[in-house]
Amino acid sequence: MAETAGADLLMLLHHAGLLLHLILVGFAVGGALLLCLFEIFRGEEIAHLERLVSPRIAPALILAIIAGFAPLLLLPVLHPLAYHQGGALLGVWRLAMLLPLSVGLTLIHLQSMESFRRLPGVFRFPVRLLGLLALTSVGALWAIARRVGEEATLWSARARDLPLEGMVREALPGIGLFLGVSLLLGAIGSVWLLEGEQRRARLSPGERFRAEETLLRLALLVAVGLAIAAEVLRARSGSPLGAPGWLLRGGLLLLLAGLVTQLQRVGPGRTIASIGALASLAAGLLLREKRRQALLAAGGGLDTTVAAAAGDAEGRTVFLFALGLSTLGILAVLRTLRRDAPPPPTEEETRIEVMS
Amino acid sequence: MDLPQLPVFETELLRPQTLLSSLAILHALAAQLAVGGGILAALFEVRGERWGEPLLREFVHRALAPLILIAAVLALVSGVGAWLATSLVAPRASLLLGREFIWLLGAAGCSVAFGVVCGAAYLSRARTAPARRRWLLLGGFILGTGLALLGVEGVLAFRLSPEEWVRTGDAWDGVLGAALAPSLARRVLSSLALAAVAGLIGVERMQGLDESDRRLLARTILVVLVPLALMPMATIGLLGVVTEADGPAPSPWALPLGLAALGSLLVAGGALALLVRGRSRPGRSIVVGLAALVVGSAVIAERARETLALPYDIRGVLYANGLTPEEVDLRRAARPRPREGVAREEIQRGRQVHRELCARCHASRGRSSIQELTRSWDREMLIGNLAKLHRLQPSMPPFAGSDPELEELVAWLLWTRDGGR
Numbered sequence: 001m002a003e004t005a006g007a008d009l010l011m012l013l014h015h016a017g018l019l020l021h022l023i024l025v026g027f028a029v030g031g032a033l034l035l036c037l038f039e040i041f042r043g044e045e046i047a048h049l050e051r052l053v054s055p056r057i058a059p060a061l062i063l064a065i066i067a068g069f070a071p072l073l074l075l076p077v078l079h080p081l082a083y084h085q086g087g088a089l090l091g092v093w094r095l096a097m098l099l100p101l102s103v104g105l106t107l108i109h110l111q112s113m114e115s116f117r118r119l120p121g122v123f124r125f126p127v128r129l130l131g132l133l134a135l136t137s138v139g140a141l142w143a144i145a146r147r148v149g150e151e152a153t154l155w156s157a158r159a160r161d162l163p164l165e166g167m168v169r170e171a172l173p174g175i176g177l178f179l180g181v182s183l184l185l186g187a188i189g190s191v192w193l194l195e196g197e198q199r200r201a202r203l204s205p206g207e208r209f210r211a212e213e214t215l216l217r218l219a220l221l222v223a224v225g226l227a228i229a230a231e232v233l234r235a236r237s238g239s240p241l242g243a244p245g246w247l248l249r250g251g252l253l254l255l256l257a258g259l260v261t262q263l264q265r266v267g268p269g270r271t272i273a274s275i276g277a278l279a280s281l282a283a284g285l286l287l288r289e290k291r292r293q294a295l296l297a298a299g300g301g302l303d304t305t306v307a308a309a310a311g312d313a314e315g316r317t318v319f320l321f322a323l324g325l326s327t328l329g330i331l332a333v334l335r336t337l338r339r340d341a342p343p344p345p346t347e348e349e350t351r352i353e354v355m356s
Numbered sequence: 357m358d359l360p361q362l363p364v365f366e367t368e369l370l371r372p373q374t375l376l377s378s379l380a381i382l383h384a385l386a387a388q389l390a391v392g393g394g395i396l397a398a399l400f401e402v403r404g405e406r407w408g409e410p411l412l413r414e415f416v417h418r419a420l421a422p423l424i425l426i427a428a429v430l431a432l433v434s435g436v437g438a439w440l441a442t443s444l445v446a447p448r449a450s451l452l453l454g455r456e457f458i459w460l461l462g463a464a465g466c467s468v469a470f471g472v473v474c475g476a477a478y479l480s481r482a483r484t485a486p487a488r489r490r491w492l493l494l495g496g497f498i499l500g501t502g503l504a505l506l507g508v509e510g511v512l513a514f515r516l517s518p519e520e521w522v523r524t525g526d527a528w529d530g531v532l533g534a535a536l537a538p539s540l541a542r543r544v545l546s547s548l549a550l551a552a553v554a555g556l557i558g559v560e561r562m563q564g565l566d567e568s569d570r571r572l573l574a575r576t577i578l579v580v581l582v583p584l585a586l587m588p589m590a591t592i593g594l595l596g597v598v599t600e601a602d603g604p605a606p607s608p609w610a611l612p613l614g615l616a617a618l619g620s621l622l623v624a625g626g627a628l629a630l631l632v633r634g635r636s637r638p639g640r641s642i643v644v645g646l647a648a649l650v651v652g653s654a655v656i657a658e659r660a661r662e663t664l665a666l667p668y669d670i671r672g673v674l675y676a677n678g679l680t681p682e683e684v685d686l687r688r689a690a691r692p693r694p695r696e697g698v699a700r701e702e703i704q705r706g707r708q709v710h711r712e713l714c715a716r717c718h719a720s721r722g723r724s725s726i727q728e729l730t731r732s733w734d735r736e737m738l739i740g741n742l743a744k745l746h747r748l749q750p751s752m753p754p755f756a757g758s759d760p761e762l763e764e765l766v767a768w769l770l771w772t773r774d775g776g777r
Contacts (some may be wrong), residue, residue: 021368055480062472063473065436066432066468068436069465073439073458073462077451080360084363087363088363088364088366102433114770175534297572315458315528318459319462321463323466325466326470326500329474329496330470333496334473340485340489
């Protein structure tokens, strides 16, 4: 019984780690994408957004990589055969991810630096765009390698049977979904940051509202697109809705309602939209994992020895203790950071800094 | 031990073992530099405050902080790469490590997340926050990354001394094996040395300093090089664990490791001499020499650690080709298969034997492939040498197949040598 509970905990941690990874990656990629879009279409509004979003992108990406270790560590333990069959078939693709990851992380770091933010847009834009492309290609490569890992259990594991073209084609909508969700998370995160800045009296309500309105309209557009895509995909697949499906619908409805409410400034729209976005993301993840479990069940299912791996009660206690303590520590540090935020530069200081 | 047979990753593009070693060494160096950089930054912060020397804090902001950041990012990316490569090159070993130490590795991940958040917070507030808060954040960085180092080191040291784990089956006995203490001591000393050398290079390159400023900075850094005098003890401890398990034959890595430890002793002695002499500091050429010595020693030590367990992945538990000693015995004891069928089938069976026994380390073609390594051997030499490879080359596991399987492997090798695929 205890061992089964341990295996369930491993699965829960896999999902939680993946969700956290997606949220953080979404904020980082979405933030960079927003800055690129603002650079092109809304040049005059980018200053506030850049000051708020840009320095937070790199830490979010680093934490995303750390959170991503959870599924990377748990996947081979939970599904060793499928994971390693995927590795045998597409190991080079998995390793190829390292190059765009290094490039993307370096460029995103570069754009986070204060001195870089003082450069003219003509320099900043290509760096962000390249970083964005590199990180998107990491997502695409992983999506393809993951699909192969899922399907590998159903094949004869001979490389010549690998329907690689199909995999690439199938990954394309996934990349669109990844960018859409990222844009949404980046926009909602930015709205929260703008509000925080106004509360600390660094922005006038007018400045906040102007930038916020653009972000909310963009988020609304993306959310409507995602909702339509989700319904079309479900209708095409013909599969019953199920609990995660209903959660996805409910989450998307909440998201839309929250965004509209925030645009009208009549209630706690920001909070509702955030809850809706997180619920939709969690539901999407559950739906994806459900599909994966179904595929893996056809190829033998969950590794039976995983229960033994999860059954180490002492190890579990140490982990949960470390998890709790780290979470509390991180929250305390974030609270300190917010409390100690330095005063904003005056216009004169900004002018001198730019001139220097 | 219930380990499933897992598929083999094989490519002619690159030698998987080399890729894994390179990523593991890069990860180890970057992670050590980040941890050591944090300790050095804390020393500078505390001394700067106590001595009333703003220059020491300025050095942290301008030189050490970017260094820690770059090292941490590099460590993360190479860490992802090293784990991916381990699961490709040594799937059974990585599965065993994952199963046994999943909670410990998870705890290490939590620690590193806390450390990274503290480090990022320190970097963003290094110029504005009061001293106590800066120290707390730096302390958090050192604690988080240090605990992660302890956890990961425990798993790595397990590969060298799993004896107690074999006896009890308890994961904690595996982590707290005989190799942990000397291995961890070596890592911490190496972290300090790498950070100190990077710091000395920073002192040389930093603009706008006069000679007395450079001397103050360099002499503060030299202090952390003195503990390197303990490196030979840690090395003797590590080699002692390995030798005890292996018997009287010295490890082939004893000499390089010994030389690396001697180099560390020289560095510690030099640092002490400069500190005692009072007003001197290491010149540019000495810093370059020190950097070469420290980085060289660290790389040799990491390479040695990667190969100390050979011919095993996990000493006494799992051979480098992914077979357990029990499986080798079982395969050898199995009744020889009757050699019926045509030559074509013999070649196919030979290819299968290669995939099962050799392909984890030696691809069929390309660099360090089985073809390349055996190309000067004729049929008789192939049969004779492959059967007793573990005696010819101590880092190789014993050939685990039966006599007919050996002949099938040789038939396949000769066939592919003639251009067959």
